[in-house]
Amino acid sequence: MKIIEAKGNISIKRSIDTGTEDQRKSVQEILRDVKSDGDDALRKFTEKFDGARLSELRVSSEEIEEAVKEIGPEMMSIIEEAAGNIADFHGKQRRNSWFDTDEKGTLLGQKITPLDSVGVYVPGGTAAYPSSVLMNVLPAKVAGVERIVMVTPPDEKGRIPAAVLAAARIAGVTEIWKAGGAQAIGALAYGTESIAPVDKIVGPGNIYVALAKREVFGDVAIDMIAGPxxxxxxxxxxxxxGEIAADLLSQAEHDVNASAVLVTTSRKLAEEVSAAVDEALADLPRREIAEESVERFGAIYLAEDMEKAVELVNDLAPEHLEIMTGQPMETMAKIRHAGAIFLGRYSSEPVGDYFAGPNHVLPTNGTARFSSPLNVDDFTKKSSVISYSEKALRENCGKIAKLARLEGLEAHARAVEARFGK
Amino acid sequence: MKIIEAKGNISIKRSIDTGTEDQRKSVQEILRDVKSDGDDALRKFTEKFDGARLSELRVSSEEIEEAVKEIGPEMMSIIEEAAGNIADFHGKQRRNSWFDTDEKGTLLGQKITPLDSVGVYVPGGTAAYPSSVLMNVLPAKVAGVERIVMVTPPDEKGRIPAAVLAAARIAGVTEIWKAGGAQAIGALAYGTESIAPVDKIVGPGNIYVALAKREVFGDVAIDMIAGPxxxxxxxxxxxxxGEIAADLLSQAEHDVNASAVLVTTSRKLAEEVSAAVDEALADLPRREIAEESVERFGAIYLAEDMEKAVELVNDLAPEHLEIMTGQPMETMAKIRHAGAIFLGRYSSEPVGDYFAGPNHVLPTNGTARFSSPLNVDDFTKKSSVISYSEKALRENCGKIAKLARLEGLEAHARAVEARFGK
Known part of the structure; x- marks a missing residue:
């Protein structure tokens, strides 16, 4: 792994795939078809893209029970424990509606309400991760969302991976549909004869899914488009x-576009990690992927001192940040931008991917500057509440009317004045 | 105003202007030019679209002082009082970072950090509203954002309306630039020689501004695209x-596409309001606009009973909802979707537009189903914090490794095992 003396700004921003013109057109056509032809269009595209001819679009309870059996009681109980941890952590994020009053009788506040319905996209094939089902579904569940709709593409025989179905049952998904790609996003956004539309769509997917989410954004809410x-x-x-090298590789094995970076003040450590990465790569099952990722986007940056090192990290605004310093808490205080922060040597990143409780859906590609991990707020919305008393309005009526007239909005001024027979 | 017997679902969804192909292309070209030519491109487009040849792009402190004088001390103090109310209400939304520990020594939490920088777009011309400056800037200020950059198009003489500059000074904007349209959005997203890029862009604008925000979304964060x-x-x-009619018209005067609707259980009230609207329209300065809006999107729905009426309101998911019932608090409890809820006859909607404190930037066109008023959370982000002790990792290491291997991610399993010499 290459060692670079860090001077000035560095960045791990990778260009995000925004699709070709052809891909955009194709997504727009698919969405149009789903909007007009509903279930028929879903069946057509599922046959075309997934090679499955489906008589029944919805996953049956028998299929789910079979999946649970296939996964087995030991694994089920581990997934349940992880789900419990995730539900606990997200439960602490719940917020109450609140209000405040003053002596004039004015009441102001925020009413917090869960969304009515949410759609969760779960990718098919090798990227079918039960942990991703838990992480996307449970915050919605904890928020109080009543209808949680999962969509995921079937294989050629019309099947869904058992681990995904098992995780969906544990997480409390209310409906599962065999549909993937842009067509599934269209069904969630516009509805079909079988699938009622949802208010928000979350979950990762390929470029067609990402483009479709971008297209329906505004009609429904979407989560951030995730990068590598x-x-x-x-x-x-x-x-x-050795531990640092192992953690770097756990990221690198995800994807050739993944990025694993060490920022350190110690030349000795830099050299040791570089060697340890090469060594650990040797017998990794996903070696080719990890190797290419390390080659292309991996780096060890050697910083002059901890202050400069922290600055570099804030420039990078990483999705995952592990802090392995003598005083990790103290170091953390200086971090402004990171999706998830892991403190100390026993907080290896996979702890957060699977088990600890915080969400593994995190802002990528520098968007931790302005975005947050998926959380309970993402599945609720606020309504402002305003209750003015006669006294409060009488006292402020003239000022409000003046502000309205300053903006040339006479009917606004007259509306408040109407209360006092003006 | 027309009276309709409400049967079944109703909707006030209006098609949102998503721009023509030509407009999209033109916006993409403008953004490209600003990205490559920076300030030169800004000057070029400001001359082309606003007719102003600018030597200096930045608003000077002299210009701001002049604006304050022009507005005068009485109006300044009213704007300051409104700003105080807005800052107070938003101050109550501030949240602390938090953590929780357990007896194994595990620490989990969320670190809340303000965004570094925010751009606020303020439209030019007749839509230049000082209240909009306060409502977009103050939540960022309260959140702790250090750099708040305002952009707004100048008139032909290179001037910005005094009320806008005065409000910007009161709200604590840190930089003001004379730039509008897609070019201003490009400058905020990518930066120019003079203007450093920002992390998030908020504020209303015309179709070019809306399209440009949609294009840069992902590189920076944006707020919702507002409809009428x-x-x-x-x-x-x-x-x-009379009061209900006055409030309906205060919405209708905004825009021919604005929508003013009454839902009532009382036929007598329906008829009285219908007549009162016609009467009040007669001498309104913005009569033509209000009349067309009432004609096209205004309606009085007569519902069988309060339960049906509440259902209708939830279907509509309105931006503003006024509740004028005998027990407004009780009625509110049944409302699931609304941007801002005004309770009782003294809570006329303009009270919230200008003065009470809650934000007037609200979800429109049914998006209150899943979106919130602009608020302090929009200007902060969360980082998850995970600190596992040796004991906690030792206890859970095997389960985490099993979950990783279930997903075929061997390097993830090895990372946690590396801590215990496996």
Whole structure:
């Protein structure tokens, strides 16, 4: 792994795939078809893209029970424990409606309400991750969303991976449909004869899914469009090379576009990690992917001092940040931008991917500057509440009318004045 | 105003202007030019679209001082009082970072951090509203955003309306630039020689501004794309026709596409309001606009009973909802979707537009189903914090490794195992 003396700004921003003109057109056509032909269009595209001819679009309870059996009781109980941790952590994010009053009798507040319905996209094939089902569904469940609709493409025989179905049952999904790609997003956004439309769509997907989400954005809410995964490890001389190398590779194995970066103040550690990565790569099952990712987007940055190192990390605004310094809490205080922050050597990043409780759906590609992990707020919305008393309006009526007239909005002024017979 | 017997679902959804192919292309070209030519492109487009040849792009402190003088001390103090109310209400939305620990030494939490920088778009010409400056800037200020950059198109002489500059000074804008349209959005997203890029762009604008925001979404965060304004008033027989009519018109005068709707259980009130609207329209300065809006999108729905009426309101998911019933608080409890809810006859909607404190930037066109008023959360982001102790990892290491292997991610399993010399 290459070692770079860090001077000035660095960036791990990778260009996000925004699709070709052809892909955009194709997505628009698919969405149009689903809007007009509903279930028929879903069946047509599922046959075309997934090679499955479906008589029944909805996953049956028998299929789910079979999946649970296939996964087995030991694995089920591990998934349940992870789900419990995730539900606990997200439960702490729940917020109450609130209001405040003053002596004039004015009441102001925010009413917090869960969304009515949410759609969760789950990719098919090798990228079918039960952990992703838990992470996308449980915050909605905890928020109080009543209808949680999962869509996922079937294989050629019309089947869905058992682990995905099992996780969906544990998480409390209310409907599962065999549909993927842009057509599934269209069904969630516009509805079909079988599938009622939802208010928000979340979950990762390929470029067609991403483009479709972009197209329906506004008609429904969507989550952020996720880019490839990334980790930055910030370490001083106390870092342990073998552990750091293992954590870097756990990111690199995701995707050739994934990015694994070490920022350190210790030349010795830099050299040790570089060697340890090469060594650990040797017998990794997903070696080719990890190797290409390390080659293309991996780097060890050597910083002059911890202050400069922290600055570099804030420039990178990484999705995952591990802090392996003598005083990780103290170091964390200086971090402004990161999706999830892992403190100390026992907080290896996969702990957060699967088990600890915080969400693994995180802002990528520098968007941690302005975005948050998926959380309960994403599945609720606020309504402002305003209750003015006669006294309060009488006292402020003249000022409000003046502000309205300053903006040339006479009917606004007259509306408040109407209360006092003006 | 027409009276309709409400049967089944109703909707006030209007098709949102998503622009023509030509407009999209033109916006993409403008953005490309600003990205490559920076300030030169800004000057070029400002001359082309606003007719102003600017030597200096930035508004000077002298210009701001002049604006303050022009507005005068009385109006300044009213704007300051409104700003104080807005800052107070938003101050109550501020949230602390939090964490929770358990007896194994695990620490989990969320670190809340303000965005570094925010851009606020303020439209030019007749739509230049100082209240909009306060409502977009103050939540960012309260959130702790250090750099708040305002952009607004100048008139032919290169001037910005005094009320806008005065409001910007009161709200605490840190930079003001004379630039509008797609070019201003490009400058905020990509930066130019003079203007550093921002993390998020908020504020209303015309179709070019809206399309440009949609294009840069992902590189920076944006707020919702606002549609035309709307009000729904929910009233029983206790409603007062003249006041309801006045409030309906205060929405209708905004825009020919605005929508003003009354939902009531009282035929008598329906008829009185219908007559009162016609009467009040007669001498309104913006009569033509209000009349066309009432004609096209205005309606009085007569519902069988309060339960049906509430259902209708939830279908509409209005931007503004006034509740004029005998027990407004009780009625509110049944409302699931609304941007801002005004309770009782003294909570006329303009109270919220200008003065009370809650934000007037609200979800339109049914998006209150899944969106919130602009608020402090929009200007902060969360980072998850995960700190596992040796004990906690040792206890859960095997389960985490099993979950990783279930997903075929061997390097993830090895990363946690590396801590225990496996």
């Amino acid at each position: 995964s990334e980790i930055v490890i910030l370490a001083d001389e106390t870092g342990i090379a | 304004s709307e009000i729904v008033i929910l009233a029983d027989e206790t409603g007062i026709a």
